[in-house]
Amino acid sequence: MATETHEAASEMAHDAAQAAGHAAESAGMPQLDFATFGNQIFWLLVTLVVIWWVLSRIALPRIGAVLADRQATIAGDLSAAEDYKAKAKDAEAAYEKALADARRQAQKIVAEARADIQKDLDAATAQADAEISARTVESEARIAEIRAGAMEAVETVAKDTALEIVAALGGKADAKTVGAAINARLKG
């Protein structure tokens, strides 16, 4: 089987070589058939001129323009983005500033309010203090009055009581003497 295969293969190779040789003999290399050169060269030149014309008149300017357009668009977009970025930065700064201003304003308002309240408070305190001291003075006067009234009443009661007691004890007491005695006692 192996030898058979080998034989067949070698036979085939031989035949193939023969066939190839035969083909080459009959046709030669078509590349070297000079009769067709004029034809090929003529059509090649036509082809090249047509391609060159189409390229330089239509295709290349168009593609070049498209590429330039795209470049411009991209560059434009980039610069627009740059602009927007700057604007955003400005806006951020403005916002920060507004925020700081608002904070400062708020602090001012708070301080003012605090001062106002303090003032009101101080005024109210002062008024209250004044009132309290006035009341105190009044009360003291009242108390003094009451005390004086009480002293007087005590004197009267003491005199009356002393007179009554004296009378009850059977003594004869005149009011003047008793009064003097009581006064002397009370002072003593």
Added chain:
Amino acid sequence: MAEEAGTGLVFHPMDQFIVKPLFGDGPVHWYTPTNAMLWMAISVLAVILLLVIGTRGRAVIPTRIQSIAELAYGFIHKMVEDVAGKDGLKFFPYIFTLFLFIVFSNFLGLLPKAFTPTSHIAVTAVLAVLVFVTVTVVGFVKNGASFLGLFWVSSAPLALRPVLALIEVISYFVRPVSHSIRLAGNMMAGHAVIKVFAAFAPLVLMSGIGVVVTPLSIIAITAMYGLEMLVAFIQAYVFTILTCVYLKDALHPHH
């Protein structure tokens, strides 16, 4: 069995390169519409489809096809600018034309039954000679006689310079040859190899050995096809970047 295989297998790997008239069997005159013309015309249509129809929206946010067109534009534009310098950009439409023609010819040639114009030395030689002539003319117009300084390697020891100059002159004139044969040779070889493998593929119909050979040849065709996709792009890239390098020599001949 072996005889059967011998009569059944057909090897015509070069037939795909035959230039023939589209209509009838007459001789190929210079103006005859041929399969070469047809596939060049399809390349032109593909270029128009990609670069004109694809970009007609002129969208700032591109569609897919417009993206591809812009990618190709940017790719070659950057290549010209990087290699040949800013003053090389005047030649950008010309270089882009070469690139597009080669890349579309190479890829369209990979379609089954297609014809590959760039597999013909007649085509690539014209492309290379156009580049050679352009570069030489530009070199002399821009730099005058000092363009010859390209061949005078001033960084080498004085004694060596005449020898180097001779080598440089020879290599300068070999440029269009290597430039054209590299492209045509790559395209031709790849397509021929695919065709040879393709000829082995129907072996299973004729011989027992085909059970092994047919899958192998199909895998080989697939692998070669993948490689050829790579080669199709790389050869277009190489041709274009070499054009840029030659242009750089013409614009700035002093190393």
